[in-house]
Amino acid sequence: MARINENYLKLPGNYLFSAIGKKVREYETAHPQAKIIRLGIGDVTQPIVPAVIEALHAAVEEMGKAESFRGYAPDLGYSFLRETISEKDYKEKGCDISPEEIFISDGAKCDCGNIQEIFGLNNTIAVCDPVYPVYVDSNVMAGRTGVYIPETGQYQEVVYMPCTAENGFVPELPGTVPDLIYLCFPNNPTGAVMKKDQLQKWVDYANEHDSVILYDAAYEAYISEPDIPHSIYECTGARECAIEFRSFSKTAGFTGLRLGFTVIPRDLKTGGQELWPLWARRHGTKYNGAPYIIQRAGEAVYSEAGRKQVREQIACYMENAGLILNGLKKAGYTAYGGVNAPYIWLRTPGDMSSWEYFDRLLSTLQIVGTPGVGFGPHGEHYFRLTSFGKREDTIEAMERFTSFPA
Amino acid sequence: MARINENYLKLPGNYLFSAIGKKVREYETAHPQAKIIRLGIGDVTQPIVPAVIEALHAAVEEMGKAESFRGYAPDLGYSFLRETISEKDYKEKGCDISPEEIFISDGAKCDCGNIQEIFGLNNTIAVCDPVYPVYVDSNVMAGRTGVYIPETGQYQEVVYMPCTAENGFVPELPGTVPDLIYLCFPNNPTGAVMKKDQLQKWVDYANEHDSVILYDAAYEAYISEPDIPHSIYECTGARECAIEFRSFSKTAGFTGLRLGFTVIPRDLKTGGQELWPLWARRHGTKYNGAPYIIQRAGEAVYSEAGRKQVREQIACYMENAGLILNGLKKAGYTAYGGVNAPYIWLRTPGDMSSWEYFDRLLSTLQIVGTPGVGFGPHGEHYFRLTSFGKREDTIEAMERFTSFPA
Secondary structure, eight states: OOOBOGGGGGSOSSOHHHHHHHHHHHHHHHOTTOOOEEOSSOOOOSOOOHHHHHHHHHHHHHHTSTTTOOOSOOTTOOHHHHHHHIIIIIGGGTOOOOGGGEEEESOHHHHHHHGGGGBOTTOOEEEEESOOHHHHHHHHHHTOSOOEETTTTEETTOEEEEOOTTTTTOOOOOSSOOSEEEEESSOTTTOOOOOHHHHHHHHHHHHHHTOEEEEEOTTGGGOOSTTOOSSGGGSTTGGGTEEEEEESHHHHSGGGTOOEEEEOOTTOEETTEESHHHHHHHHHHHOOOOOHHHHHHHHHHTSHHHHHHHHHHHHHHHHHHHHHHHHHHHTTOOEEEOSSSSEEEEEOGGGOOHHHHHHHHHHHHOEEOEEGGGGOGGGTTEEEEESOSOHHHHHHHHHHHHTSOO | OOOBOGGGGGSOSSOHHHHHHHHHHHHHHHOTTOOOEEOSSOOOOSOOOHHHHHHHHHHHHHHTSTTTOOOSOOTTOOHHHHHHHIIIIIGGGTOOOOGGGEEEESOHHHHHHHGGGGBOTTOOEEEEESOOHHHHHHHHHHTOSOOEETTTTEETTOEEEEOOTTTTTOOOOOSSOOSEEEEESSOTTTOOOOOHHHHHHHHHHHHHHTOEEEEEOTTGGGOOSTTOOSSGGGSTTGGGTEEEEEESHHHHSGGGTOOEEEEOOTTOEETTEESHHHHHHHHHHHOOOOOHHHHHHHHHHTSHHHHHHHHHHHHHHHHHHHHHHHHHHHTTOOEEEOSSSSEEEEEOGGGOOHHHHHHHHHHHHOEEOEEGGGGOGGGTTEEEEESOSOHHHHHHHHHHHHTSOO
16 A cells, blocks of 8 residues: 655645745735735746846757757756856856856755755754745655654754844854754845854864755845855865755746756765765756756856846845835834845834734735744744835835834 | 765666766767767657747747746646646546646656655555666665665565566566556557556556556657557546656657646545645645746647647657668567657667677667666666657668668
8 A cells, every 4th residue: 555755744734935825815815906015925026137038039949940959958957057157156256166066957946955865864954943944844854854843833853043133143053963954145034144254163063073064055146245155165165064055046037947056066075975976866867957948048147248137136126125124124123134135034013923914914014925933933023025026016015114113 | 974865875877878878978989980870868859849939939038028027937837737738638538637636847757756755665666677767766765675686686675567578568467566656658668558458457456455556658649559548547547546747858859848747636545645735745845836938838839730740740750660660670670669659679689688789789880779778677688769869860770770680
């Protein structure tokens, strides 16, 4: 008799964004006239930039002609893209990452979810609290977390690293040494960053304890201040202990095109075993490459025109972030992030619960945000807004806030 | 200390097609003048059809304009595509499959590799021998197969179902009842098919024993004879025991575009637990949807023009199959398949081993094929050719065979 993977039953309720979607649809059905502004899910709203559109059309043309048609992509990605990334994202910034250490994929979410497969089930994972749910949920599904304790909102065998206003939303080094450490900076959901010397401490810690850092740098393009690392490989020794995830979703608006990559340095070994061949084997066995036309689109992001155009988009989103921060401040809120990240992390007024605030914001202002507690128990009493909305919507949302002060 | 997933170390050597690629590259380096003809890997060579190219361009245009830009796709796929598939692939053919039972993905390889995740590690799997390597390897990585026995070329805890000339390459019902049964018809690599009454026996068997059939129908578009099911849901009771995988790769030349889907009927339960929500949860947690432009491309395959154009491509490939079958027959070979599938399965001459024949074919005729033993021990002394080559290459390959009779 076939048996299901019982680990799935440990997951409480729905995936956060599915749950929010359901609530919003119900509200819309009940209030068809309401003009809802979505500052919840981290989806972009600006169209794909012209340089990328042009590359897409050109690649589509190639696919329609026998002499230039491309079938299966190389498992690990086309050389033209791996070489461009190695050069522009790493070597030009002083990080020694070769093209073969870059694995092209259809997005950082998939990579962050799948990476745990190459590690044994007997590893302890550490995550920030609050945290992007994929890191934890993918480990729950694999059976690496123990059971869910409803009273604490935590899994029994996960090392949680609280990120609070007190520590500037940057976790302390854990007392119990974990085997796999998920870090995401600039952070989703808090918008916090680590300075280079802070991140260096984590790299040293991982090397000292033979832990592996799984570093999600999906938001590096939003860094505006100096001295904040864009890549973990800016730290000494990171090639020996860290895997890095990058995404085109937030850098160039590829949420609907799907492109990302993972870096696994050849120096990264655990128990004497290189991790690179394991991930290569996983790619070769369970993945069939990102579409050629999408990889050409990714390449165009690095062209002179492409870079300029995506920088303008990011600048525009960061102006939104400024508008939100100011608007919240005027309305009397305490809010964080929004300077080196597209996320604003606000404290709910009057110690309201995150979900209660979600419901109030939706019913009173018709604004959708993300309940902080959805990212973990230390997100309770917090709420995430994103700067990915349209300018006019962002402005209108902040006007609405003036009638709903903290 | 981080520990790797030791199951990966059970996998012997490289993934089949990577190993072949390496051998061919080495040969090319040593013989830069050689004109190699590739009839090995199952990759298509004809360009994407005009109706699909047109849809791609139109969707790219949409992505470049603020008013029509699309961000994250719905986790499980766009309704326009799920509804089209439900209607055209199922309802029009008498199969009761609703849009919500269709999960859009970036290809059948990923789905076939990932589906095992929703089942417990305590399930026994059964596979045909020979078999498409992904079914087995993904279960090895998960730890469901026991160790590899080099003497037999098999994993200790897998139920292998020999497919031989004697049984027409259609397996017998296994004596030891497996929990998960992988079936692929039209078959890769043998090109064999099951008639409807044969497949019905498997459905009855699965329902009797509470097993789940994982049915790979990636090649259904190549069926030319009547009475051969295009979908397992043509069989009575399949909604209670079967998951089906489909692909646009071989139907419409999407190997480089990446699109496929998985069908999980809501009636499919194991131990009282519906499988649909588990796969939905997996999609929601570890996947972010197929690109919008690719889903529009998939939709265009079902348009009147699209259907006509892809049918012509398939007809062309099947003419290649006929040329190969005839050519091999003339050269004195025993060969199978090639009538309802793009694969031709030949018996190596003089009881030569599959890899020895691979090396001989490459060095003597500069033709690349796939060693049968790469698909399992019962593939030894067999060899796979595919009909996906260009017409002129296929003709030339068969001319070369006349100088290399069996």
